[in-house]
Amino acid sequence: MTASSDVDATDETELDDADADERAADPDATGRPAEPLLEVDSLTKSFGGIDALNGVTFDVTAGMLTGLIGPNGAGKSTTFNVISGVFPPDSGTVRFGGEDVTGLAPNETASRGLVRTFQMAREFRNMTVLENLMVAPKAQVGETAWRSVLPGARGAVSDQEEEVFERAWSMLEFFDIDHLALENAGNLSGGQRKLLELARALMLDPEMLLLDEPFAGVNPSLESKLLERIETLRDRGQTFLLVEHDMDLIMEHCERVIVMHQGRTLVTGTPEEVQSQEEVVEAYLGGNVA
Amino acid sequence: MSDDATAGGPVEARLPAWAADYWANDLVKIGATLAAVYAVYLVIGALLGYDLSGQLNSLRRLTFLIVLYSIAALVVNLHWGYSGLFNIGVVGFMATGVYTTTMLSRPLQGQNPTGTLPGLGLPFPVAVVGGVLAAAAVGYVAALPSLRLRDDYFAIVTLAFAEIIRITVKASELQEFTVFGVTLGTGGGRGIRTYPNPVDEFFAGPGQPVVEAVSALGVDGSLVAGWAFVLVLVVLLAGVYLLITRLAESPFGRVLKAIRDDEQATLGLAKDTASFKIRAFIVGCAVLGLLGIVWQGSQGYVSPSLFIPQLTFFIWIAVIVGGAGSNTGSIVGTILFVGVVYLGPDYLRRLVEEYVSLSGSVPTFPGAVGALAGGDPQGVLLYTLDQTSTLRVVLTGVFLVWLLRTNPDGLFGDRREIASSIDLEDRVERRRARGDADGQEGGGSE
Ligand SMILES: Nc1ncnc2c1ncn2[C@@H]1O[C@H](COP(=O)(O)OP(=O)(O)OP(=O)(O)O)[C@@H](O)[C@H]1O
Ligand SMILES: [Mg+2]
Numbered sequence: 166m167t168a169s170s171d172v173d174a175t176d177e178t179e180l181d182d183a184d185a186d187e188r189a190a191d192p193d194a195t196g197r198p199a200e201p202l203l204e205v206d207s208l209t210k211s212f213g214g215i216d217a218l219n220g221v222t223f224d225v226t227a228g229m230l231t232g233l234i235g236p237n238g239a240g241k242s243t244t245f246n247v248i249s250g251v252f253p254p255d256s257g258t259v260r261f262g263g264e265d266v267t268g269l270a271p272n273e274t275a276s277r278g279l280v281r282t283f284q285m286a287r288e289f290r291n292m293t294v295l296e297n298l299m300v301a302p303k304a305q306v307g308e309t310a311w312r313s314v315l316p317g318a319r320g321a322v323s324d325q326e327e328e329v330f331e332r333a334w335s336m337l338e339f340f341d342i343d344h345l346a347l348e349n350a351g352n353l354s355g356g357q358r359k360l361l362e363l364a365r366a367l368m369l370d371p372e373m374l375l376l377d378e379p380f381a382g383v384n385p386s387l388e389s390k391l392l393e394r395i396e397t398l399r400d401r402g403q404t405f406l407l408v409e410h411d412m413d414l415i416m417e418h419c420e421r422v423i424v425m426h427q428g429r430t431l432v433t434g435t436p437e438e439v440q441s442q443e444e445v446v447e448a449y450l451g452g453n454v455a
Numbered sequence: 456m457s458d459d460a461t462a463g464g465p466v467e468a469r470l471p472a473w474a475a476d477y478w479a480n481d482l483v484k485i486g487a488t489l490a491a492v493y494a495v496y497l498v499i500g501a502l503l504g505y506d507l508s509g510q511l512n513s514l515r516r517l518t519f520l521i522v523l524y525s526i527a528a529l530v531v532n533l534h535w536g537y538s539g540l541f542n543i544g545v546v547g548f549m550a551t552g553v554y555t556t557t558m559l560s561r562p563l564q565g566q567n568p569t570g571t572l573p574g575l576g577l578p579f580p581v582a583v584v585g586g587v588l589a590a591a592a593v594g595y596v597a598a599l600p601s602l603r604l605r606d607d608y609f610a611i612v613t614l615a616f617a618e619i620i621r622i623t624v625k626a627s628e629l630q631e632f633t634v635f636g637v638t639l640g641t642g643g644g645r646g647i648r649t650y651p652n653p654v655d656e657f658f659a660g661p662g663q664p665v666v667e668a669v670s671a672l673g674v675d676g677s678l679v680a681g682w683a684f685v686l687v688l689v690v691l692l693a694g695v696y697l698l699i700t701r702l703a704e705s706p707f708g709r710v711l712k713a714i715r716d717d718e719q720a721t722l723g724l725a726k727d728t729a730s731f732k733i734r735a736f737i738v739g740c741a742v743l744g745l746l747g748i749v750w751q752g753s754q755g756y757v758s759p760s761l762f763i764p765q766l767t768f769f770i771w772i773a774v775i776v777g778g779a780g781s782n783t784g785s786i787v788g789t790i791l792f793v794g795v796v797y798l799g800p801d802y803l804r805r806l807v808e809e810y811v812s813l814s815g816s817v818p819t820f821p822g823a824v825g826a827l828a829g830g831d832p833q834g835v836l837l838y839t840l841d842q843t844s845t846l847r848v849v850l851t852g853v854f855l856v857w858l859l860r861t862n863p864d865g866l867f868g869d870r871r872e873i874a875s876s877i878d879l880e881d882r883v884e885r886r887r888a889r890g891d892a893d894g895q896e897g898g899g900s901e
Contacts, residue, residue: 271722272724272725272727275722283720287719288717288720293873295879297713299875300710300721300726305706307876308707313701313705313707322706325706330875330877334883369724
């Protein structure tokens with residue numbers, strides 16, 4: 166039950182819009198030190214002839230919800246892929262928590278607390294929703310093959326399984342998908358898959374979450390519920406970097422915004438600062454920004 | 456074991472409710488299928504006029520093959536069904552096991568009265584452990600570089616490894632060689648005598664009275680050792696079943712399942728997927744090593760020709776019939792494979808020979824066609840039945856096409872085996888029951 170109190174405490178009243186606006190205007194009101202958790206410096210990456218990334222530089226402050234925007238093909242997903250280690254950059258560095266993590270494999274970045282979700286939900290389709298969540302927690306005793314087999318050791322594995330189940334169950338309730346616990350993940354709707362992927366990522370207790378269009382295909386009421394939850398988690402100290410095409414959403418919910426265009430970071434600032442930059446508008450209107 | 460029944464699966468759907476209830480139990484599924492195949496073979500035996508010894512021997516051979524193929528099928532299921540590792544080099548690891556054990560256990564030169572190939576003269580149990588470890592080590596070497604490859608390339612590497620091992624033991628250079636003053640060898644293409652079967656030795660020595668007692672009942676005494684060895688193999692199968700089921704129903708197996716579904720996403724959850732795949736592969740290879748030791752090793756003699764890819768493919772067919780991803784399915788599939796496809800043609804030939812008075816033999820296809828053109832269908836029948844091993848392959852094809860048209864995922868392919876060491880369905884039910892009760896008490900406060 167300790168785990169459930171951890172995620173159950175969704176105090177919905179605390180999160181009205183006024184509060185969020187205040188926070189957005191003055192991020193330091195939370196009293197947290199504004200040190201960068203993720204530092205990305207001059208990343209480049211090309212695929213054949215295409216320069217997907219061509220100088221991506223930005224910082225993400227711990228405990229903040231930062232938005233990453235840009236037109237289709239700007240290189241947002243590629244930035245996520247390079248940060249999380251799906252492929253190494255051609256040049257440039259990624260630092261996380263003060264350490265150089267450039268080119269580390271995805272499992273290594275993830276085990277340092279830098280966890281990402283995918284633009285196209287990647288649920289484990291032949292496993293139940295519950296199993297999808299229970300895979301995630303780190304360093305489970307039963308991941309050691311012999312412990313799962315030997316009679317003496319298997320007891321400890323099962324004890325931990327009970328804990329992991331409780332945690333997973335609370336997470337399912339938190340995301341309102343507990344009624345799907347025993348459903349095969351492949352049978353879920355697009356929006357439910359997005360929820361599942363976010364829930365699964367959270368099972369890792371990540372320090373920072375990279376979310377690639379988590380609301381794509383999610384209906385508006387579910388979307389606002391998800392946003393509420395993301396903000397709750399942010400208030401508990403989790404850091405988010407969010408790719409999203411809906412400008413209103415970004416302007417309303419993010420404390421800082423990074424704008425990308427043609428493989429570069431154009432502007433970084435508060436939503437107000439970014440909105441006032443003509444370049445951004447041009448980028449979205451398809452203007453040719455050098 | 457929290458295997459759950461196939462809700463409305465292909466088999467259940469055709470059973471009355473009471474039978475479907477029993478069928479939900481895994482052991483019942485296996486037992487019922489085995490009983491059905493036994494019954495068919497007893498009827499065939501009766502038609503062929505077998506006496507008690509003949510029937511017992513026919514069932515012994517059937518069980519022997521079912522148990523050994525089942526062990527192999529369970530490993531293929533661990534590799535492919537659970538981990539997505541396409542191992543089509545199964546025989547290579549079996550060969551590694553039996554050849555290593557043989558070379559370690561054969562008597563030293565000079566202490567070898569029969570004059571056959573000498574070995575390292577190690578005690579038999581040590582040699583068995585050595586054989587298992589050698590198979591595991593070869594598995595490690597095969598897996599290490601190739602796990603970075605795509606699935607289909609990995610398959611090619613395993614096949615190549617199996618062939619490399621077969622060709623290596625066949626090499627005349629290794630037939631007999633001396634290192635550090637110790638002479639040993641693989642026997643090359645001529646093969647090598649293995650080791651005495653401890654079960655046979657027991658019934659030839661201290662167990663002799665049992666054999667005599669059975670003989671006194673009018674049953675062939677040699678059946679005692681034969682059946683005793685089959686029982687030993689059944690115990691081994693039970694152990695492998697438990698091992699692989701426990702691996703599957705654990706956090707370890709859960710990660711394997713996740714890798715099979717989406718390796719990139721599993722990496723994203725901080726799992727070192729290569730390490731999981733290598734460990735699963737090695738465990739399977741070790742079991743295959745042991746299988747080679749008790750299977751080919753128990754025949755007293757091995758040669759490279761036993762380890763051709765065809766054996767691997769037969770094992771795969773058993774898994775496909777049962778449905779990859781299910782241990783119970785793998786065993787049921789194996790029972791059907793051995794009963795219908797593997798031994799079926801042989802018994803069919805004997806039945807036809809018994810009841811259709813055929814004379815002579817037509818060894819060539821032109822001969823058969825010629826006879827047919829001359830208005831004599833007997834020639835074609837004789838020719839067909841002469842080709843037992845070809846018939847086996849044809850029958851395999853027909854059987855697979857028929858089965859996979861009705862059950863594309865195999866008999867148990869749609870079955871859900873939840874990967875956890877605790878019964879998650881039960882936990883979910885309890886949580887839901889508790890949630891309902893809370894909801895009523897609290898008057899729907901949430
Ligand atoms: N694996 C790859 N191989 C080849 N080209 C790639 C690869 N990944 C990305 N690209 C190219 O890099 C560029 C940036 O793509 P990316 O997916 O990062 O854009 P995005 O900003 O996420 O766009 P969207 O908003 O549509 O998701 C595109 O031109 C794309 O074609
Ligand atoms: Mg994208």
